[in-house]
Amino acid sequence: MSLRLNLKKKPDVPVEADSICPDKMEGLSLKDISALPLHHGNEQITVGDLFSITGKVNGEICLEGDTSRFKMVGASMSKGRLLIKGSIGQHVGVAMSGGEIIVGKNADNWVGPEMSGGRITVKGNAGHMVGCAYRGGQVGVTGGEIIIHGNAGNEAGNTMRDGLIAVGGSCGDFTGINMLAGTIIVLGEMGWRTGAAMKRGTIISMQDTEMLPTFTYACSYRPDFLRLYLRHLRKLGLPIEDAWISGCYHRWSGDSIELNRGEVLILDR
Amino acid sequence: MMRVAEKAKSEGNIKIVEDATCTFCGCLCDDMVLTVDVDAKKITKAKNACVLGKALFLNYEEEDRPFALIGGKEATTAEAVEEAAQILANARFPIIYGMSDTTCETQRKAVGLMDMLGGTIDSTTSVCHGPTGMALQGVGESTATLGEIKNRADLVIYWGGNPAESLPRHFARYAVTAKGMYTPNRKKDRTIVNIDVRHTKSVPVADIFIQVKPGADFELLWALRALVKNRHVDPNIEKKTGVSMKTMKDLVERMKNCRYGVLFFGMGLTMTRGRHFNSAAILSLGSDLNEYTHFIATPMRGHGNVTGADTVVAWQTGYPFGVNFSRGYPKFNPGEFTATDMFVRGDADAGLILASDPGSNFTQAAVDHMKKIPMIVLDPKYTHTAKLARVAFTTAHYGINVPGTAYRSDGVPIELRTCLDSKYPSDEEVITAIYRRVEQLLIAKKRSKGANNKRQKAA
Ligand code: SF4
Numbered sequence: 001m002s003l004r005l006n007l008k009k010k011p012d013v014p015v016e017a018d019s020i021c022p023d024k025m026e027g028l029s030l031k032d033i034s035a036l037p038l039h040h041g042n043e044q045i046t047v048g049d050l051f052s053i054t055g056k057v058n059g060e061i062c063l064e065g066d067t068s069r070f071k072m073v074g075a076s077m078s079k080g081r082l083l084i085k086g087s088i089g090q091h092v093g094v095a096m097s098g099g100e101i102i103v104g105k106n107a108d109n110w111v112g113p114e115m116s117g118g119r120i121t122v123k124g125n126a127g128h129m130v131g132c133a134y135r136g137g138q139v140g141v142t143g144g145e146i147i148i149h150g151n152a153g154n155e156a157g158n159t160m161r162d163g164l165i166a167v168g169g170s171c172g173d174f175t176g177i178n179m180l181a182g183t184i185i186v187l188g189e190m191g192w193r194t195g196a197a198m199k200r201g202t203i204i205s206m207q208d209t210e211m212l213p214t215f216t217y218a219c220s221y222r223p224d225f226l227r228l229y230l231r232h233l234r235k236l237g238l239p240i241e242d243a244w245i246s247g248c249y250h251r252w253s254g255d256s257i258e259l260n261r262g263e264v265l266i267l268d269r
Numbered sequence: 270m271m272r273v274a275e276k277a278k279s280e281g282n283i284k285i286v287e288d289a290t291c292t293f294c295g296c297l298c299d300d301m302v303l304t305v306d307v308d309a310k311k312i313t314k315a316k317n318a319c320v321l322g323k324a325l326f327l328n329y330e331e332e333d334r335p336f337a338l339i340g341g342k343e344a345t346t347a348e349a350v351e352e353a354a355q356i357l358a359n360a361r362f363p364i365i366y367g368m369s370d371t372t373c374e375t376q377r378k379a380v381g382l383m384d385m386l387g388g389t390i391d392s393t394t395s396v397c398h399g400p401t402g403m404a405l406q407g408v409g410e411s412t413a414t415l416g417e418i419k420n421r422a423d424l425v426i427y428w429g430g431n432p433a434e435s436l437p438r439h440f441a442r443y444a445v446t447a448k449g450m451y452t453p454n455r456k457k458d459r460t461i462v463n464i465d466v467r468h469t470k471s472v473p474v475a476d477i478f479i480q481v482k483p484g485a486d487f488e489l490l491w492a493l494r495a496l497v498k499n500r501h502v503d504p505n506i507e508k509k510t511g512v513s514m515k516t517m518k519d520l521v522e523r524m525k526n527c528r529y530g531v532l533f534f535g536m537g538l539t540m541t542r543g544r545h546f547n548s549a550a551i552l553s554l555g556s557d558l559n560e561y562t563h564f565i566a567t568p569m570r571g572h573g574n575v576t577g578a579d580t581v582v583a584w585q586t587g588y589p590f591g592v593n594f595s596r597g598y599p600k601f602n603p604g605e606f607t608a609t610d611m612f613v614r615g616d617a618d619a620g621l622i623l624a625s626d627p628g629s630n631f632t633q634a635a636v637d638h639m640k641k642i643p644m645i646v647l648d649p650k651y652t653h654t655a656k657l658a659r660v661a662f663t664t665a666h667y668g669i670n671v672p673g674t675a676y677r678s679d680g681v682p683i684e685l686r687t688c689l690d691s692k693y694p695s696d697e698e699v700i701t702a703i704y705r706r707v708e709q710l711l712i713a714k715k716r717s718k719g720a721n722n723k724r725q726k727a728a
Contacts (some may be wrong), residue, residue: 013362013618016596041361041618042387042595090605109604128604135603136406174546178407193487196546213488213506214495256500257491 002058002083003033005051007065013041014089018072020047022059022080022099033057063088068108074101077118090127093120096144109153112146115163119145121236128153128172131165141165141182147236154191157184160201164229168238176203179262185229187238198255198262204229206244206267215254220268222248277688282308286688291315291322292370292573292668294436295678296443298322305688312669312688319437329669331691334651338661346662346694346702353621353645353660354706358714360619360643362595363388366608367625369572371647372673372685375697376574376581379623382704384585385711387595389617392578393625394590395607397536398568400545401552402579402589403603408549411556411565413531415442415679418565420449424527426462428551429486430535430569433471436678439569444533445474451528460523464489465537479520482511487543489517490550496521497557525561532566539568570678573668577676612638621645621703624667624696628654645703647696662699665691673697 003025016039018024025033034048047053055062059080063073068087075091078098087105096115102123109127112120113134126148132155133140140159147166154172157165160182170188179198190209204226227245234240249265277286289301303326304314315326337349344352357363365383368376369392376392383390394402418425425444432439440446445456452458456474463475466483481489489510495502496517507513524530532555538547548568555566570576579589586592588601604610608627611617612635619642622628628636629652639657646658655661665671670691674682 014616039596042363043361135403135601173542177546193543193546196487196491211503213492213503213509214500216501216503257494257498260500 002060018075125150132158295570369575404549429537
């Protein structure tokens with residue numbers, strides 16, 4: 001049985017809950033966990049003030065109740081599992097380097113910003129800035145996987161350096177902006193200006209999308225590496241069609257304003 | 270506090286105030302000559318002011334309103350200070366918003382108040398040129414003062430702005446018909462380009478007007494950047510933007526070959542789809558052009574002292590707007606700590622609106638939340654926001670009754686001269702009084718919490 005944190009009452013204002021993380025609870029008694037700090041607006045409270053705590057500490061935490069106001073859950077996580085039954089607030093899995101976070105419903109903006117390893121799965125929709133760098137940052141995600149089953153907002157993968165972001169639904173504008181490397185796969189529709197200022201990296205779309213004027217059509221082919229990715233995503237529960245695995249893709253090179261070594265692959269339907 | 274202007278001549282009840290500053294827009298024209306009828310408490314003439322400046326000065330009238338309202342009932346300033354301090358000291362996620370129409374001295378005090386409270390501070394920047402502030406962090410900027418532009422620029426491009434109506438003296442004082450050191454023949458020495466989605470009143474002064482399709486500014490900027498760098502541009506761009514490749518190439522040649530070029534941009538770029546990336550694109554275009562000539566890109570700011578708000582918040586906290594102190598140190602995150610987002614999400618549990626009227630221009634969802642929480646408003650006028658506030662202070666006008674400092678849109682500080690006294694306190698006086706009272710309340714709260722803890726431990 002994992003450690004269960006059951007929310008007693010939804011907080012009035014946002015709570016910064018970076019202490020809700022397997023690393024920080026490892027080796028602690030339930031009493032010690034109850035005394036871990038949370039930041040309820042400008043006031044410091046404890047985990048025990050908002051949650052009833054049961055179960056045992058075995059590296060898996062189960063968060064129950066309406067946690068949509070809790071920010072920074074799983075911050076700097078390096079191991080273990082965090083199961084969030086409902087929706088979660090902003091910055092879930094910020095700077096995460098290992099382990100797994102599963103969000104049962106929706107996640108607010110900034111899912112897994114600047115993460116370097118591990119996996120975040122969101123069963124519902126995610127807000128803007130999935131797997132991004134913070135404002136002014138030069139490098140975003142450097143590793144790990146973010147799997148969104150629903151839709152994602154703008155700027156998914158902004159300044160991403162490595163790793164995988166997969167979106168089962170649609171994406172907003174500027175997917176993969178300033179991308180340095182890594183892979184973004186979108187099964188639904190893309191918004192405007194995909195891949196703007198990307199240096200390297202791969203963005204894959206299963207739907208037709210309008211390219212910026214600084215991208216050039218290169219060729220159409222069947223990329224081998226993509227089969228591995230798509231089979232992997234199918235195993236993770238995304239609805240991958242057989243035709244996509246064996247399909248032919250149009251390759252666009254860009255962004256010519258930068259190095260022109262990035263690619264956008266669009267399924268030939 | 271109500272110091273009268275130093276540079277004033279009086280004759281009977283008539284006073285002439287020279288070099289006064291108009292605070293209506295970001296041009297902050299500091300060459301106003303005001304004729305004041307001291308007995309009637311009216312400004313009768315405002316020499317050098319444009320139509321907007323004249324409206325500000327000549328319509329000035331000290332309204333006879335209560336010093337403060339608490340829950341709609343008349344109160345003294347001291348009573349309102351007490352009520353405001355109680356609201357703020359008991360809040361967990363308070364926010365101060367506005368600050369674009371007050372002095373830098375007040376803005377500084379407001380930052381101190383939020384720092385002490387562990388709240389959030391945001392200015393009207395977040396709904397005008399905030400995207401430019403965000404873009405700056407990513408791509409930097411090539412910039413200059415308006416004085417340098419006046420003296421040197423021979424290619425002036427206005428993009429997504431309508432200064433003829435929003436900054437009326439921008440053309441005459443700085444960029445089109447102004448006589449500069451290296452532009453002695455005024456407009457004859459300059460080429461003026463206007464790029465916009467519609468034919469505004471600013472278009473007639475331009476030598477070249479380029480009409481871009483709505484929502485395609487980013488694509489046009491991106492194509493221009495590529496052409497400047499001699500990179501490939503897809504011919505489809507003509508259909509997307511409505512601008513021919515010939516026009517783009519001609520503009521690029523002009524930009525590369527001018528002696529000193531400037532890109533002025535407005536909210537047509539920063540508040541349309543793409544926002545901070547539109548700003549980043551135009552700032553980057555300005556920087557790219559420095560491979561060939563001297564080029565700058567600079568925003569046209571609207572409110573009188575909105576640039577001051579950015580400047581003061583930045584030198585106090587390291588960030589220009591959308592700053593939160595709840596963890597005891599400043600954190601910057603537009604989208605999380607910007608007023609409209611905080612109100613729409615229902616995060617803020619108290620608000621202090623300083624010299625601004627979000628009640629009239631925020632989204633309905635934001636206004637609905639503002640109605641649910643205790644709000645405090647400081648404003649010379651009885652604004653929409655004041656009407657929904659728990660505590661509303663009437664304060665004196667900055668730049669007319671209150672001296673201080675304001676920053677012009679290019680970041681140059683200008684001293685404000687006053688011309689009339691006011692019976693109402695300044696924003697700074699009210700914020701200082703609230704600060705002092707909140708400080709006392711927080712100390713008392715800490716003490717009682719400490720005593721409670723001790724009692725619990727002993728028990
Ligand atoms: S341009 Fe702006 S600052 Fe100058 S007089 Fe007109 S309104 Fe006032």
